[in-house]
Amino acid sequence: MEITNRNLKEYLKRLVRSTIFWTIAMLLFSIFRYFALKNEIGISIDPNYEGFYQLKDSLLNFALGGFLIGILYANIEFLIDKFIAQRSALVLIILFEILLTFTAIITVSNLVLSWWVKNKNIPYVVEPGWWYKDSSFIPALIYIGISIVIYSLITIVFEKFGRGVFFKMLIGSYKQPQETKRIFMFLDLTSSTTIAERLGHQKYSQFIQDFFYDLNEIAAPYEAEIYQYIGDEAVLSWSYKKGVYKNNCLNLFYAFKKKIASKSKFYLDKYDIIPEFKAGIHGGSLMVAEVGVVKKELAYHGDVINTTARVQAKCNDYRVSILTTKSLLNNLDIEGRFIASIVAKVVLKGKEKPVQLYTLTII
Structure with a gap:
């Protein structure tokens, strides 16, 4: 149920x-179209419909259309x-999205136009294929196709840098290193060398693709x-607030x-x-820079990254699939959800003070 709810949350986002x-x-598009029509040679607009209210109506109609397209x-x-x-x-995905979006828009437009003509007694005949004969409908579809490409590129950028980060990079927020607080997870495929030898490099690469997908x-x-x-390892990250x-x-x-x-x-x-x-998890303050x-x-950059990598490496030593530090565990609400068992108190490579490591079992 939890995964279903989270998928619903992702869909709503x-x-x-x-x-x-x-x-x-x-x-x-409504603004471009409105002012273009007013200045287009051979097009005349009834004076009774000129002015602010026509623009307002155009904006409202296209805003509603955009909402439905969304x-x-x-x-x-x-x-x-x-x-x-x-x-x-990626190019095939974008083309498929354009094709399906066009099909959906044309289908809905046919239904709406037919209903509108019928119920409003408009003296207009809805002919099959009216949309590609309409000189104003085709430019709208072209605009929508270009918008899909732009939307896809923006989505790719957001996925690469994370939500909110791209805008901060645009204004140069990370030109100078900034302190941030994050949680990291180093997640590593077990027995990867043995698997690679068994499958061969080509099939192993497909295996890693499926695993990371x-x-x-x-x-x-x-x-x-x-x-x-990093090879067969993925490094995941959260802002500290979202991680806990x-x-x-x-x-x-x-x-x-x-x-x-x-x-x-x-x-x-x-x-x-x-x-x-197996995975090692740790969090704390560190620096981020472009x-x-x-x-x-x-x-x-900082001790948090290095410590998380060392924690993950200890999974093999203690034969557990997950390890976390006490400092992170203290900020998590695990009561009734997980059982935490202390594994060791060790001095990790490159550190001077010992770190308490815990493994967890889900209840």
């Missing part, structure tokens, strides 16, 4: 994002992302950002286990292996 974008996009597009995007996106090239499906509902992929909220940083790990278990037949049929993984010129990205 897409819906809000899509409706806002398309409402704004169609408002802009609802349609959010559903199309969500379904494509869930069932098609895994093995399709399943991880991505789990990351979004639990507010996680994928910071890096409803134990997101722990629940993701067990949700991913459940996801892999539900796909065990798929992995056995395709690779004859069910992937297993690095690079040709390939810009955000980089985190």
Whole structure:
């Protein structure tokens, strides 16, 4: 039930994002269209309909149209992302989204226009294929197609840098290092060398692709950002507030286990292996800065990153699948949800003070 609710939450976020974008996009189209029509040679507008109220009506109508397009597009995007996106090239996904959106808009426009003509007694005949004969409808579709491409590119940027980060990069907030507080998880595939030797490099690469694709499906509902992929290891990150909220940083790990278990037949049929993984989790204050010129990205620097990597490495030593530090555990609400067992108090490589490590069992 929890995963279903989180998927619903992710869908609603897409819906809000899509409706806002398309409402704004169609408002802009309305403005361009209104002033273009007034200045187009050969077009005359009845003086009774000129002025502010005509523009206001145009804005309201196109805003409503944009809102409805946003609802349609959010559903199309969500379904494509869930069932098609895994093995399709980005350009094919965008073209498919454009095709489905056009089909939906034309279908809905046919229904609305037919109803409007019939119920308002408008002396207009709705002929088959009216939309491609209409000189104003085709430019609208072209505009919508371009908007889909722009929306897709914006979404890619947001997915790479995280929500809110892109705007801060635009205004140069990270040109100078800033202190932030985050939680990191280093998640590593178990026995990767043995698996790679058994499968061969080509099939192993496909195996890693499938493994990380399943991880991505789990990351979004639990507010996680994928910071890096390093070979067979993924580094996930949360703002500290989002990571501790409803134990997101722990629940993701067990949700991913459940996801892999539900796909065990798929992995056995395709690779004859069910992937297993281990994770180290830790959080605290560190620095973030924009690095690079040709390939810009955000980089985190500080003891938190190094400690999390060392914690994950200790999973093999103590033969457990998850380890976290006491400092992070103290900020999580695990009562009635997890059982925490102390594993060791160790001095991690590169540190002077001992760190208490805990493993967890879900109740």
